[in-house]
Amino acid sequence: MSEKHPGPLVVEGKLSDAERLKRESNYLRGTIKEDLQDGLTGGFRGDNFLLIRFHGMYQQDDRDIRAERAEQKLEPRHAMMLRCRLPGGIITTEQWRAIDKFAEDKTIYGSIRLTNRQTFQFHGILKKNVKPAHEMLHEVGLDALATANDVNRNVLCTSNPVESELHQEAYEWAKKLSEHLLPRTRAYAEIWWDKEKVATTDEEPILGETYLPRKFKTTVVVPPQNDVDLHANDMNFIAIAKDGKLVGFNLLVGGGLSIEHGNKATYARTASEFGYIPLEHTLAVAEAVVTTQRDWGNRTDRKNAKTKYTLERVGVDVFKAEVERRAGITFEPIRPYEFTGRGDRIGWVKGIDDKWHLTLFIENGRILDYPGRPLKTGLMEIAKIHKGDFRLTANQNLIVAGVPASEKAAIEKIAKESGLMNAVKPQRENSMACVAFPTCPLAMAEAERFLPQFVTKVEEVLEKHNVPDEHIVTRVTGCPNGCGRALLAEIGLVGKAPGRYNLHIGGNRIGTRIPRMYRENITEPEILASIDELVGRWSKEREADEGFGDFTIRAGIIRPVLDPARDLWD
Incomplete structure (x- = not known):
C-alpha cells in the first residue's frame, strides 16, 4: 500500500464559524433551555438556531406566507422540523400511535413525513410544543438525538422482508452502530427530559469536543437490494452471509451527493471499497473511520468537509491504512456481492419465517388524510390491530411487517379502503422527491409538490413510446444538497430556481453510478421534451432488459462519470 498522498492530512487555516459554535456550546447545551422560555420570538436566537440541529431539529418557516407576513411587519411563522432517530427504520405500533396523535394535536400541518433516511419527521412544531415533542418520544422509547448536524446520523439498514433472519441480524448491527457512535454529552437528556446535570466533566471519546467536521451517514446493506443507496453515505457495511447467517461485512467509505451549483470543488462521489471484516471488528472499524474523519476532515471550509473530500485529498490508501492502524486490523479482500435493484417490493411478500x-x-412519504384517501387514518387503524411492527424504508414507504396469515385479510381491507393499496405503475414506485417548498429554507425549486404530476407526464411519455410498464429511476431534489438523492438516479432533477432544474442522466437502476448533467437550468416543458426524445430512442434501440441510464451511456448520449472529483463538471 502506498504511503504517498496527494494532499495534507490536516487542512490548515482559519476555522469555520461552526467550529467556534461547537467549541463554545458547552457540549451542545448552548442556551437552548433558556431560549425555550423566550416568548418574544417563535424561533431560537443566536447559536441556538444551529445548535438545535444536534438535537434533531431544524428551524423553518412557511415560505408560502413569508412575504405576506413581512408586509404585515411580522416575523416569519417559525416552526421546527423534528426528525426521529430510528436505526433500521423499525417502529412498534404503540410508538406509531403516539406519533400519530402528536402530529394530529401539536403540529401545524398534521402530517407525518417518512424520509429517505428511513425515519419519520414532524413538520410545523411551534416553539411551545418542542419540548413536549421530545418528551413524547422519550415516553415511548424514542429520541431525536444526533439526527442532524455534525454527527453520525440515523443508521440505515436494508428493509428486506424476505430474508427475515439475515435482516434481523443486520438490523441489530444498525442499532449497535447507532448507539456506539452517539454523542456522549448529557445535554439532550438535561434539556428535553429534565435530567439533572451530572457533576462530572463531559467527554466525547469518539466524536471529540468539537464533534465531526460535517454530517456523517452510515448504512448496513443486505444484498441484493441497494434500497439504502449506499453510495450516498460516508460509511457502509455490506452484509456477507454464509448459509443464511451473517459472518461479516464489506466496508465501503466516502460516498456523498451534495454539491454547490457552479462550484467545481464540490462533486458527488461513490463510496470506495476498503475490504472485508469479520463481525467482531465492526464497531472498532466504524470508530476508526469516524475518528479518522474527525481528525483529518476539513474544518476550514464546510463545503469541502465531508468524508468524500478527505479521501480525495489524502488518498484512499492512506485513509484506509489509518483505519487499519486505529482499529488494529488488516482488511481482507472484498468478498463477492451483487446488487440487482433498489426499489421496494410493493404489496404482500412472504418471508422465510x-x-x-x-x-x-x-x-x-407524506402521511396525511386526503379526500378519498385517508392514509393517516388507515395506518392508525392498522396500528390498532397489528401485533407486529412497522418498517420504514429508505424509499419513503412503509412495511406492515410480521403479519400472520390469519391477520392478512383484516389488514388488507383497511389498507384498500384508506387508499394505501391503490395500484400504481412502476414509474411512480421508482420516483422520489425531497420536501423542498414550503418548509425547507434551502429549496430553490419545488420537489415534493412537483413530483406527482411530473410522474404522470413521464408515464404518458412511456405510454406514447409503447413501454408503459417500464420505469426509469427518477429523483427530484429542490436544491443541490442531495436530500432527494437525484445524483444516483437515471433521471435526476436538481432545483436551480423556481420552475427550473438541471437535468442529469446516465445513472443506473442499482444506484452505483453518478449521472452527468445533460441540460442546465431548464423548465418542465423542456425537461419533458428531452425525456420524450430520449425515451423514444430507448424504446427502439435498447438491448434486452437494458435500463434507461445504461442505454444513454452505451448509445453515447452522455459520458459516464468515472472520476467525479475530476470530470463531473466537464
Missing part, C-alpha cells in the same frame, strides 16, 4: 409483509407505497 412464514410471516407476511405488506409494503405500502407512500408517495413522497
Whole structure:
C-alpha cells in the first residue's frame, strides 16, 4: 500500500464559524433551555438556531406566507422540523400511535413525513410544543438525538422482508452502530427530559469536543437490494452471509451527493471499497473511520468537509491504512456481492419465517388524510390491530411487517379502503422527491409538490413510446444538497430556481453510478421534451432488459462519470 498522498492530512487555516459554535456550546447545551422560555420570538436566537440541529431539529418557516407576513411587519411563522432517530427504520405500533396523535394535536400541518433516511419527521412544531415533542418520544422509547448536524446520523439498514433472519441480524448491527457512535454529552437528556446535570466533566471519546467536521451517514446493506443507496453515505457495511447467517461485512467509505451549483470543488462521489471484516471488528472499524474523519476532515471550509473530500485529498490508501492502524486490523479482500435493484417490493411478500409483509407505497412519504384517501387514518387503524411492527424504508414507504396469515385479510381491507393499496405503475414506485417548498429554507425549486404530476407526464411519455410498464429511476431534489438523492438516479432533477432544474442522466437502476448533467437550468416543458426524445430512442434501440441510464451511456448520449472529483463538471 502506498504511503504517498496527494494532499495534507490536516487542512490548515482559519476555522469555520461552526467550529467556534461547537467549541463554545458547552457540549451542545448552548442556551437552548433558556431560549425555550423566550416568548418574544417563535424561533431560537443566536447559536441556538444551529445548535438545535444536534438535537434533531431544524428551524423553518412557511415560505408560502413569508412575504405576506413581512408586509404585515411580522416575523416569519417559525416552526421546527423534528426528525426521529430510528436505526433500521423499525417502529412498534404503540410508538406509531403516539406519533400519530402528536402530529394530529401539536403540529401545524398534521402530517407525518417518512424520509429517505428511513425515519419519520414532524413538520410545523411551534416553539411551545418542542419540548413536549421530545418528551413524547422519550415516553415511548424514542429520541431525536444526533439526527442532524455534525454527527453520525440515523443508521440505515436494508428493509428486506424476505430474508427475515439475515435482516434481523443486520438490523441489530444498525442499532449497535447507532448507539456506539452517539454523542456522549448529557445535554439532550438535561434539556428535553429534565435530567439533572451530572457533576462530572463531559467527554466525547469518539466524536471529540468539537464533534465531526460535517454530517456523517452510515448504512448496513443486505444484498441484493441497494434500497439504502449506499453510495450516498460516508460509511457502509455490506452484509456477507454464509448459509443464511451473517459472518461479516464489506466496508465501503466516502460516498456523498451534495454539491454547490457552479462550484467545481464540490462533486458527488461513490463510496470506495476498503475490504472485508469479520463481525467482531465492526464497531472498532466504524470508530476508526469516524475518528479518522474527525481528525483529518476539513474544518476550514464546510463545503469541502465531508468524508468524500478527505479521501480525495489524502488518498484512499492512506485513509484506509489509518483505519487499519486505529482499529488494529488488516482488511481482507472484498468478498463477492451483487446488487440487482433498489426499489421496494410493493404489496404482500412472504418471508422465510412464514410471516407476511405488506409494503405500502407512500408517495413522497407524506402521511396525511386526503379526500378519498385517508392514509393517516388507515395506518392508525392498522396500528390498532397489528401485533407486529412497522418498517420504514429508505424509499419513503412503509412495511406492515410480521403479519400472520390469519391477520392478512383484516389488514388488507383497511389498507384498500384508506387508499394505501391503490395500484400504481412502476414509474411512480421508482420516483422520489425531497420536501423542498414550503418548509425547507434551502429549496430553490419545488420537489415534493412537483413530483406527482411530473410522474404522470413521464408515464404518458412511456405510454406514447409503447413501454408503459417500464420505469426509469427518477429523483427530484429542490436544491443541490442531495436530500432527494437525484445524483444516483437515471433521471435526476436538481432545483436551480423556481420552475427550473438541471437535468442529469446516465445513472443506473442499482444506484452505483453518478449521472452527468445533460441540460442546465431548464423548465418542465423542456425537461419533458428531452425525456420524450430520449425515451423514444430507448424504446427502439435498447438491448434486452437494458435500463434507461445504461442505454444513454452505451448509445453515447452522455459520458459516464468515472472520476467525479475530476470530470463531473466537464
